[in-house]
Amino acid sequence: MGNIVSEQAFNVIDMHPAGSDVYRIKLKPRSGFVPPYRAGQYLEILLPGRQPCAFSIASAPSFQQEDIELHVQQLPESQTSTELFDQLNKGRVDVRLPSGNCFLPDPLPETPLVFVAAGTGFAQMKSMVEHCLNQNHAKGIHLYWGARTPAGFYLPYLPIQWSARGVHYHPVVSDAIADDDWCGRHGLLYEAILADKEQLLDGNIYLSGSPQMVYATIDVIENAGFNRKNMHSDVFDYAPRP
Ligand SMILES: Cc1cc2nc3c(=O)[nH]c(=O)nc-3n(C[C@H](O)[C@H](O)[C@H](O)COP(=O)(O)OP(=O)(O)OC[C@H]3O[C@@H](n4cnc5c(N)ncnc54)[C@H](O)[C@@H]3O)c2cc1C
Known part of the structure; x- marks a missing residue:
């Protein structure tokens, strides 16, 4: 069964470079706890006048989780990426989650x-x-x-x-x-x-x-x-x- 999709404002509580062009970012929902999602799903950051930007959720889901991690590549030639980083630098983003059908089943398969x-x-x-x-x-x-x-x-x-x-x-x-x-x-x-x-x-x-x-x-x-x-x-x- 899929989890309910919600739209929420998140604060950017940490953002630092990992490698040359990828940022490791932590987002915390202003409402308190992260909505349920499955390991492997992604979220979408909503920017005014732009298509939603998809980013895999890098943290494993857990009970009463307070923040989530993203790994976001900066693409200097992309206007969307420029606007996204402008918004991240302001410290607040609107997010829709969860999305995606490629996630681990529960229970995990009895295979490698x-x-x-x-x-x-x-x-x-x-x-x-x-x-x-x-x-x-x-x-x-x-x-x-x-x-x-x-x-x-x-x-x-x-x-x-x-x-x-x-x-x-x-x-x-x-x-x-x-x-x-x-x-x-x-x-x-x-x-x-x-x-x-x-x-x-x-x-x-x-x-x-x-x-x-x-x-x-x-x-x-x-x-x-x-x-x-x-x-x-x-x-x-x-x-x-x-
Ligand atoms: C389901 C999904 C998950 C994504 N997850 C991430 C992520 O975790 N980190 C990240 O930096 N970017 C991710 N992307 C790409 C990201 O959404 C775009 O690069 C970003 O929104 C800028 O948009 P753009 O139109 O300028 O770039 P686009 O032209 O949309 O994207 C540039 C290229 O990045 C590729 N890409 C890079 N990373 C991923 C990825 N992890 N999964 C799928 N495609 C990828 C896309 O195939 C595309 O060719 C993801 C895309 C999708 C569809």
């Missing part, structure tokens, strides 16, 4: 869970990974986070901390850089998933990022034997293929 994120797609995965850890999901949690360069992992230590709690974390850098200090994986996200196919084949797979990334990944892994029914993404709703 595979989270695949590019860039700020990590925000949606953070909510879901933290929810799984809160629920002591024991069937395996795998996180693949893709960025063009190592600097793109804007919260580099957080998934490493999750590793200590059993999360299998795989950062994947796509740009080939000679002589860099990166000792992790290079390539595309689907190449990393295919390399680990045997452990992931029965899993439920959640993907977040640009539609191009999501569709390229599902096409390749479906051809390799993964079940399309186990793949979940908001992209299927907001950018459906003809």
Whole structure:
């Protein structure tokens, strides 16, 4: 069952850079408590005269939650992004939530869970990974986070901390850089998933990022034997293929 959608004013109680162009933002509803939402859902910030701006809720839901976290990329070439940051800097935003059909079911599936994120797609995965850890999901949690360069992992230590709690974390850098200090994986996200196919084949797979990334990944892994029914993404709703 979905939660009731509400519109509310939120105060911006914290906003600081994480990496070069992503801000980690905390919002607190002026009414007191955050309305119920599911791990993986997003909210929309309402700006006058603009389409609603969607942002994944990066915090896991909890009882009587007082604030929520977002990871917002600043896009200097986007007028919407400029107006959004102007509004955030004023310390108050109007928000509609929750939205989105790509969220973790309750109870969690008795399968491995595979989270695949590019860039700020990590925000949606953070909510879901933290929810799984809160629920002591024991069937395996795998996180693949893709960025063009190592600097793109804007919260580099957080998934490493999750590793200590059993999360299998795989950062994947796509740009080939000679002589860099990166000792992790290079390539595309689907190449990393295919390399680990045997452990992931029965899993439920959640993907977040640009539609191009999501569709390229599902096409390749479906051809390799993964079940399309186990793949979940908001992209299927907001950018459906003809
Ligand atoms: C469901 C959804 C969730 C989003 N979550 C975030 C988020 O957590 N952080 C963030 O910085 N931006 C997110 N975005 C993108 C964000 O809404 C827009 O970048 C922002 O509103 C500025 O609008 P724009 O028209 O200038 O950019 P747009 O042209 O609308 O967006 C720029 C690009 O950002 C991509 N994108 C970046 N991050 C995401 C993401 N996490 N999920 C989906 N698409 C993404 C979009 O595919 C698009 O190609 C999300 C978009 C959608 C549809």
